[in-house]
Amino acid sequence: AAFALVARRDAQREAQTSRRTTEVMVQLFDVVDPGEARGRSVTAYEILEKGVGQIHQLNDAPEVQATLLQTMGKVFTGLGLYKRAIELLQEADSAFTKVAALHVPGWELAAAARAGDLQRAMAETISAFPIPPVASCDETLSRLARNAMAEATEPYRSAAIAAYEYALHLSTVVRLFSDDAIMSAERLRMLVPEKYPPMDEIAPGIVPLK
Numbered sequence: 001a002a003f004a005l006v007a008r009r010d011a012q013r014e015a016q017t018s019r020r021t022t023e024v025m026v027q028l029f030d031v032v033d034p035g036e037a038r039g040r041s042v043t044a045y046e047i048l049e050k051g052v053g054q055i056h057q058l059n060d061a062p063e064v065q066a067t068l069l070q071t072m073g074k075v076f077t078g079l080g081l082y083k084r085a086i087e088l089l090q091e092a093d094s095a096f097t098k099v100a101a102l103h104v105p106g107w108e109l110a111a112a113a114r115a116g117d118l119q120r121a122m123a124e125t126i127s128a129f130p131i132p133p134v135a136s137c138d139e140t141l142s143r144l145a146r147n148a149m150a151e152a153t154e155p156y157r158s159a160a161i162a163a164y165e166y167a168l169h170l171s172t173v174v175r176l177f178s179d180d181a182i183m184s185a186e187r188l189r190m191l192v193p194e195k196y197p198p199m200d201e202i203a204p205g206i207v208p209l210k
Contacts, residue, residue, distance in 0.1 A: 066095030116163035123156035
């Protein structure tokens with residue numbers, strides 16, 4: 001009964017978070033003041049930065065703030081603005097840390113899973129950096145550049161694995177086998193297949209914290 005009550009409360013909080021996130025996302029498309037633009041063309045970058053400014057004001061809702069910062073980080077990555085993307089993803093990681101500190105089982109588990117996604121996203125963003133033209137024309141320099149990027153992404157990859165593993169551990173402890181727990185297991189199977197078997201071989205309740 002106690003576990004059912006926790007699950008029900010977590011579901012209610014998740015619904016509230018989802019609703020608030022949707023509301024804020026809708027508002028992001030209405031962040032440009034026509035008077036402020038004064039007839040000039042407003043760039044996508046300006047609109048996005050206005051949206052980031054609004055997200056920064058959501059200190060009373062860290063779970064919403066973290067989710068939206070993560071989304072913005074992915075958007076900036078898609079635009080090729082890698083430095084800004086990394087900054088926003090790091091902010092999102094800090095926001096998810098605040099959510100985890102609330103120690104609400106469902107939120108803490110979700111925060112761990114999202115933190116794993118964030119670390120993975122940062123690794124992918126670094127991997128997306130273009131190789132400098134001077135290096136791309138030389139096989140040796142090109143190989144060295146790729147190796148350097150691989151080394152730069154490794155700390156983020158390791159942090160992602162640790163976050164996903166903690167999410168699985170927490171789901172076992174609180175007996176909450178949510179979509180976030182399943183997603184974490186799937187991500188681990190992709191990142192370290194030699195350590196984690198396919199999902200259909202994982203028995204709920206016996207996932208260890210490595």
